[in-house]
Amino acid sequence: xxxxxxxxxxxxxxxxxxxxxxxxxxxxxxxxxxxxxxxxxxxxxxxxxxxxxxxxxxxxxxxxxxxxxxxxxxxxxxxxxxxxxxxxxxxxxxxxxxxxxxxxxxxxxxxxxxxxxxxxxxxxxxxxxxxxxxxxxxxxxxxxxxxxxxxxxxxxxxxxxxxxxxxxxxxxxxxxxxxxxxxxxxxxxxxxxxxxxxxxxxxxxxxxxxxxxxxxxxxxxxxxxxxxxxxxxxxxxxxxxxxxxxxxxxxxxxxxxxxxxxx
Amino acid sequence: xxxxxxxxxxxxxxxxxxxxxxxxxxxxxxxxxxxxxxxxxxxxxxxxxxxxxxxxxxxxxxxxxxxxxxxxxxxxxxxxxxxxxxxxxxxxxxxxxxxxxxxxxxxxxxxxxxxxxxxxxxxxxxxxxxxxxxxxxxxxxxxxxxxxxxxxxxxxxxxxxxxxxxxxxxxxxxxxxxxxxxxxxxxxxxxxxxxxxxxxxxxxxxxxxxxxxxxxxxxxxxxxxxxxxxxxxxxxxxxxxxxxxxxxxxxxxxxxxxxxxxxxxxxxxxxxxxxxxxxxxxxxxxxxxxxxxxxxxxxxxxxxxxxxxxxxxxxxxxxxxxxxxxxxxxxxxxxxxxxxxxxxxxxxxxxxxxxxxxxxxxxxxxxxxxxxxxxxxxxxxxxxxxxxxx
Numbered sequence: 001x002x003x004x005x006x007x008x009x010x011x012x013x014x015x016x017x018x019x020x021x022x023x024x025x026x027x028x029x030x031x032x033x034x035x036x037x038x039x040x041x042x043x044x045x046x047x048x049x050x051x052x053x054x055x056x057x058x059x060x061x062x063x064x065x066x067x068x069x070x071x072x073x074x075x076x077x078x079x080x081x082x083x084x085x086x087x088x089x090x091x092x093x094x095x096x097x098x099x100x101x102x103x104x105x106x107x108x109x110x111x112x113x114x115x116x117x118x119x120x121x122x123x124x125x126x127x128x129x130x131x132x133x134x135x136x137x138x139x140x141x142x143x144x145x146x147x148x149x150x151x152x153x154x155x156x157x158x159x160x161x162x163x164x165x166x167x168x169x170x171x172x173x174x175x176x177x178x179x180x181x182x183x184x185x186x187x188x189x190x191x192x193x194x195x196x197x198x199x200x201x202x203x204x205x206x207x208x209x210x211x212x213x214x215x216x217x218x219x220x221x222x223x224x225x226x227x228x229x230x231x232x233x234x235x236x237x238x239x240x241x242x243x244x245x246x247x248x249x250x251x252x253x254x255x256x257x258x259x260x261x262x263x
Numbered sequence: 264x265x266x267x268x269x270x271x272x273x274x275x276x277x278x279x280x281x282x283x284x285x286x287x288x289x290x291x292x293x294x295x296x297x298x299x300x301x302x303x304x305x306x307x308x309x310x311x312x313x314x315x316x317x318x319x320x321x322x323x324x325x326x327x328x329x330x331x332x333x334x335x336x337x338x339x340x341x342x343x344x345x346x347x348x349x350x351x352x353x354x355x356x357x358x359x360x361x362x363x364x365x366x367x368x369x370x371x372x373x374x375x376x377x378x379x380x381x382x383x384x385x386x387x388x389x390x391x392x393x394x395x396x397x398x399x400x401x402x403x404x405x406x407x408x409x410x411x412x413x414x415x416x417x418x419x420x421x422x423x424x425x426x427x428x429x430x431x432x433x434x435x436x437x438x439x440x441x442x443x444x445x446x447x448x449x450x451x452x453x454x455x456x457x458x459x460x461x462x463x464x465x466x467x468x469x470x471x472x473x474x475x476x477x478x479x480x481x482x483x484x485x486x487x488x489x490x491x492x493x494x495x496x497x498x499x500x501x502x503x504x505x506x507x508x509x510x511x512x513x514x515x516x517x518x519x520x521x522x523x524x525x526x527x528x529x530x531x532x533x534x535x536x537x538x539x540x541x542x543x544x545x546x547x548x549x550x551x552x553x554x555x556x557x558x559x560x561x562x563x564x565x566x567x568x569x570x571x572x573x574x575x576x577x578x579x580x581x582x583x584x585x586x587x588x589x590x591x592x593x594x595x596x597x598x599x600x601x602x603x604x605x606x607x608x609x610x611x612x613x614x615x616x617x618x619x620x621x622x623x624x625x626x627x628x629x630x631x632x633x634x635x636x637x638x639x640x641x642x643x644x645x646x647x648x649x650x651x652x653x
Contacts, residue, residue, distance in 0.1 A: 057533045057555070103612055104604040104630035104637045105587045106517040109530030154520065154527025156556055207635050210610075250515060250605075 060113040064158045067112055071126040075259055076135050076143075079123040083137045084144075086165075090200055094119050094136060095144055095165045112148050112158035127255045132158070135260060142167035142193070143262055145216075147254065162252045164216055165193050169262040172219040172240055184211070184226055184233040191215050198233070210236075214246055214254075218261060221246045221254050382412045384433070388426045395426035403437045502568060504576040504593035505653065511602055512611030521602035521614060522578055522592040522651075523557060528605050531588075532556070542582040542645040549580060549649055560652035567593070567620050571650035578649045579621040581628050581640040589640050591617065591627050592651075603630035603638075622646045 072079060089095045115121060115134060123135040130150035137143060145164045152159035174190050188194040194213050201211055211233045215222040220242035226233035241247070244255045386395045397410065401420030405413045412422075414437025422433045511521055519529040534552040536544045546563050553561035561578075564571060571577060577593040591601035599617040606612030610632065617627045628640035 060533065103514070103606040103610065104632050105583075106519060106528075106589060106604055107530055107587045108535045109532035110535075111532055114535070153532075154515075154525060154529055155532035157532060159532055205637065208632060208637075 060111065061157055063116065064112040067116060067121060067124055068126065068132060068158065071124045071132055073125070073257065073259070076123045076137075080135065080137050081122060082120065083139045084119070085139045086142065086196060089136070089138055089144060089165070090196060092118075094146070095163055095196075109153055109155045110160040111155075112160070115146065115148070115160055125257050125260065127253075127257065131253060131255070133256060138165075138167075140167065143260070145254070145256060145260070147252070149253075162254075164214065164254055165196065166216050166262050167191075167193050170215055170217045170222075172217045172222060174217070175215070175222050175224075175238060178224070178235055178238055180235055180237070181229075182235045184213075184235070187213065187224060187235065216254065216256075216261075220244055382414075384410045384412060386410065386424055386426055393427040395424055398423045398425070399435070401435060404435055501573045502570050503597060504571070504595055505574050506576040506592055506594045506600075508594055508600060508616060509614060511614045512606060514605050514607055514611065516602065517605050518588075518590050518602050521600075522590050523559075539582055540584075542580055542647045545580060545582065545588075546647060549647075553649075553651060561649050564648045564650050567622060567646075567648055569648065569650075572652070575650050575652050578651050579627070580647045580649065582644050583638065583640050584644060586638065589628060589630070591621060599627060601627060621648075 084094060112121075112132075112134075119134075119136065121134045124132055125135065126132045132148050134146045134148065135143060136146065143166050145166070146160060147162050147164075148158050149161050150158050152161040168191060170191060175187075178187060178190070184194060184198060188198075191213070193215075197213060198211065209228045211226040211228075213224050213226075215224070217240075220240050221244050223239045223241065223246045225236045225238075227236045228234070239246075245251050245253045388395060397408075399420070399422035401422055403415045403418040403420045404422060405415045412435065414435075416437060419434060419436050422435050423430055424433055509521070509524060513520075513526050515528060516526045517528045517530075519531075520527040523529065531545075531548065531552050533556070534548040536548050539545065550561040550563065553559045560575075564577065567577060567579065569577075578590055579592075579599070580588065580590050582588050589601065589603065591599045593599050594616075597618075599619075599621060600614055601617065602612055602614045604612045612632075617624060619627075621627050622642075625639070625642065628642075629636055630638040630640075
């Protein structure tokens with residue numbers, strides 16, 4: 001089966017879109033601030049421009065451009081000061097993943113400025129003309145890569161498209177022993193993030209017969225698809241994407257700078 | 264793309280002015296002002312609660328009745344804020360040529376006049392026949408003679424009418440036709456009074472504009488975004504959507520992409536509402552997004568059957584309590600179509616055709632995967648409707 005088709009079996013790769021979350025989390029202050037005040041009071045005409053939502057959006061866009069232009073290549077150890085617990089990262093969807101989205105939900109689009117507001121970006125890397133990623137650390141020693149693309153999802157501006165959570169430096173050969181029919185528990189022993197993703201998935205989608213995970217290795221992205229058999233997710237297929245782009249019908253680029261691979 | 268382009272009927276009235284607002288091309292012309300004056304005056308009066316607005320469709324402009332409306336202001340020894348000059352009781356009834364100028368709940372009384380049309384204000388007294396007179400130091404009122412006013416420029420000034428032994432101050436608000444061109448109904452179901460001078464509506468504000476609601480004392484109650492719908496489109500408001508069925512199982516296209524006929528996974532980027540807890544929290548964000556990002560006109564309508572401009576379509580929106588949103592659009596045959604999320608190649612999320620009323624048909628708001636319900640958008644979140652241009 002072709003790679004894209006196989007990968008397409010899942011909608012649920014461990015892919016993210018940080019904070020894509022609930023409406024209460026995916027916010028834009030400028031909108032709420034512009035909410036119409038229906039209480040009668042005098043407003044001078046000079047005040048109108050301050051209430052103009054479009055100007056605030058322009059400011060957000062300008063902020064995004066400034067962030068992009070200030071992208072650094074310094075070691076993340078010199079840049080990142082704040083850490084997040086895994087629990088917080090998953091619950092607040094700093095780590096959002098396609099496993100959280102079986103493709104039937106339309107999520108709100110999160111801009112880079114939204115990400116900055118909710119999870120201040122201390123380490124931003126530019127990997128292409130229209131691609132950056134923000135790097136975060138967890139209290140548990142993991143790294144969260146949140147990928148942002150200009151025009152991502154078809155929206156204007158810089159939009160979060162997906163993310164990866166990595167706790168352990170992996171190489172492709174770590175997965176050599178994984179074969180079709182193996183329990184997902186076996187994969188979790190190789191990559192301990194699997195359990196985190198699976199728990200999140202089971203909170204809402206345990207009724208679905210499929211699941212998928214993606215794993216960052218130095219040789220590329222390893223994507224594993226699972227089908228539920230005997231009441232357990234079991235490996236159906238495993239693919240390696242040496243170009244760090246995994247494809248589930250849409251291509252998700254997980255290219256990172258060499259200095260950001262976990263050690 | 265949902266819907267075709269609407270046709271427009273020719274009108275005896277030159278609507279070029281309004282058209283220019285619609286298209287953003289050219290200067291508005293005022294050829295129609297005579298025809299529109301009663302409308303404007305009527306709407307202004309509505310602002311002062313003299314006549315309740317008559318609305319048979321959202322976005323429509325309903326001219327006021329042609330007959331004059333009279334409101335009686337009883338002044339005992341005087342009216343408005345002016346102390347009586349005499350203790351002799353006199354009832355003064357004042358009405359304008361537009362039939363809608365008075366508001367005796369405010370003091371002083373209001374009279375709106377334009378600077379191009381002669382505006383007649385008449386006074387009756389009780390007992391009848393008591394002679395009355397006008398006096399004003401108002402430089403904006405060009406003529407004060409025999410109850411005939413003409414404004415000179417925008418402004419608020421005063422005139423005093425004296426009848427018998429009583430007198431009353433009349434607040435005269437003069438309005439230029441340009442600002443009056445902005446009088447219409449907004450998506451908040453409010454009527455727009457004269458736009459502030461800062462935001463007079465001209466060709467530079469072609470899509471929509473943030474304007475002000477004029478308070479009863481000349482102050483501005485609040486500002487809101489207004490969508491300007493061309494007069495002809497409103498006149499041709501129809502009870503059906505314009506939209507054809509579109510099949511899709513694209514993995515790049517979510518519900519909003521499907522509704523807008525774009526192979527994209529759209530999510531209101533830049534317009535996501537902080538702390539939204541009800542679908543209505545998106546009443547303003549959605550028209551803003553549609554205009555700014557999608558370059559479409561959009562305004563909220565009250566129900567799934569509210570008439571909309573010809574060539575437009577209706578869209579229904581629901582917010583999920585914790586995760587995402589969903590939208591569907593109405594086809595020309597009255598049914599609805601939607602697509603839940605992007606899906607995947609082997610498990611595509613197909614477009615689905617629905618019948619009925621989105622407010623009550625929960626099927627439209629139930630996302631399924633392999634026949635299994637994955638997510639429901641509960642009725643308690645509210646269903647909001649929008650008219651969207653093609």
